[in-house]
Amino acid sequence: MATSTSEKSAVDQSGRPLGPRALSTRRRLLVATVELLDSSSVRDISVVEIARRAGTSPATFYQYFKDVGEATLRLAEEAAAEVPAVVELIDGSWRGQKGMETSRSITDAFIRHWDAYRAVLLVRNLAADEGERSFQKVRRLALRPVLDSLARKIEESQSDAVASGDVHPYAAAAALAALLERLAAYHKELEPIGVTREALVETCARIMYQTVTGRLAPPANG
Amino acid sequence: MATSTSEKSAVDQSGRPLGPRALSTRRRLLVATVELLDSSSVRDISVVEIARRAGTSPATFYQYFKDVGEATLRLAEEAAAEVPAVVELIDGSWRGQKGMETSRSITDAFIRHWDAYRAVLLVRNLAADEGERSFQKVRRLALRPVLDSLARKIEESQSDAVASGDVHPYAAAAALAALLERLAAYHKELEPIGVTREALVETCARIMYQTVTGRLAPPANG
DNA sequence: CAATTTCCTGATATAGCGTCAGATTTCCAT
DNA sequence: ATGGAAATCTGACGCTATATCAGGAAATTG
Known part of the structure; x- marks a missing residue:
């Protein structure tokens, strides 16, 4: 996995750099996103579901990503690596x-x-x-x-x-x-x-x- | 346009064949769908918007299609022709x-x-x-x-x-x-x-x- | 161990989904 | 024409998701 690279530069929705706890939450959200992407069609993936699967709340998701699209973009960046x-x-x-x-x-x-x-x-x-x-x-x-x-x-x-x-x-x-x-x-x-x-x-x-x-x-x- | 072919066999969500008025409504909905598809990403196309653009109500949309996916499928069938x-x-x-x-x-x-x-x-x-x-x-x-x-x-x-x-x-x-x-x-x-x-x-x-x-x-x- | 920073979430206003009963329009026999 | 049946449409509604914010919990620090 080429995750560590992008982990370094990860930031909050407000631009603040992330501490270790936040980093791991973010990762969980991204993992949940791929899993859902793998198992269902893009059109019906929702923030709630991602949050549920990551064991956190929708509000937390929005702390790290503007929307599902942005989360996907970050995943695509990791794949590019x-x-x-x-x-x-x-x-x-x-x-x-x-x-x-x-x-x-x-x-x-x-x-x-x-x-x-x-x-x-x-x-x-x-x-x-x-x-x-x-x-x-x-x-x-x-x-x-x-x-x-x-x-x-x-x-x-x-x-x-x-x-x-x-x-x-x-x-x-x-x-x-x-x-x-x-x-x-x-x-x-x-x-x-x-x-x-x-x-x-x-x-x-x-x-x-x-x-x-x-x-x-x-x-x-x- | 190769629309007439599929028009013939078009049916209601409950399987009933369509009369002329219904046919034209259905067509308007399909046209609205392509237009939206052309101008924005799939992920944020909504039934309401399609209905609005077709000059009708969401409830009407559901009379003809199960969801946006089905409308798209019908359009794909027309392209295949x-x-x-x-x-x-x-x-x-x-x-x-x-x-x-x-x-x-x-x-x-x-x-x-x-x-x-x-x-x-x-x-x-x-x-x-x-x-x-x-x-x-x-x-x-x-x-x-x-x-x-x-x-x-x-x-x-x-x-x-x-x-x-x-x-x-x-x-x-x-x-x-x-x-x-x-x-x-x-x-x-x-x-x-x-x-x-x-x-x-x-x-x-x-x-x-x-x-x-x-x-x-x-x-x-x- | 209290103050401070970091991180998370409940509450909420807003909007779309999908269904149904009933309103409206069209059609046709008389 | 015209009244009623058939076809078509929609307002209203319960439900779920979005997106935001103020404040609560957890970690960190001096």
Whole structure:
């Protein structure tokens, strides 16, 4: 859990920094919020319920958060802190079978990230898509490093490559990120339809490989 | 607008079919719902507000819909009725420059579809991702034809192709659909960052082309 | 251990939810 | 036309949640 980072800077609704007791209350409220987010739809989560589950009163909730949206935003920030691990993978080798391996592990890491923070990330994306600035900002915060390092890799490939250079690196990176995100959110619903997680990862990895390197993916483990 | 189809079968909350006056009231309520969906976040849309905007009372709303969720579901059903147009494009040629053209127009059509129904589709996807069965069903209804015909095309390409056959057609189709969906939801936020809609469409089209045909995309209109 | 700061909550005004009985409008047979 | 039945709408109501504030309980400090 990457909680400690944000804990440091946590403040009261009036801007005052928090002591240890307050910190733990705040944490309980956040935990209650994820749990409810996990188990029911956003639309019918209420402050009362969060407070009840956290063993405290609604008034206390408002001491720390403006509304349910703000609590969710804080959770999204915590999730964003976990992404960097994915970024390092991108700097691996992108040649031949090794490249496919890199691609696969990125896909896999991304999906695992989503499975871990699913509910929060879903809400974060909806809010961002609906135009809420603060949520857009958190999403960018989480995705930017991924986009940047993907785009860099694509550029590298383009310079030494056979591949046609008419691909905008950043657009390609964005497309890949979009693919990863949506697939990660979606895969659970695909499995009952007969598409295994493995097949999905493999397909996604191939697409990524091809888009990054500009070459066709090598046949599976020869 | 594809409203007439669903209008026919519209019923009261108690299952009774609707007369003309009721039909028009129901429509006004649905219109008010989209408008609010377009202009504010799902979380703070209320029945009262919908009723106000439709020039009627909350009690009337409940005559037609169980809650805001159901109204949204009906709207999602109407959006789903528009998708088939996209499907026909998939049956076009996938060879060389023509293939890229096909791919581009699919991407373009998909994005336009999303721009037209954005708010509703966003909510539909969130609800589906959150596990609400009825919304999953509507999404499948809309996406199935696309998936099916994409998967068929991929299979065709595999039979006569050089390309390695270790791509699961349905998984690949799902990945493409995921890419299209996410990108369509996302593109507006990418433009300020310097990624034009055109670059996005082009990239997306190339990925689609490569995934469907198993060949590298031909260089742009060289 | 009392004063002080930190943290929590009961009370409350306001507003939305969801239901029902009855008012209003529309329709149709006469 | 016109009176009554069918269709449609809504005012009123009990319930629950929101959001705020003044003051109470708990921890900390000198």
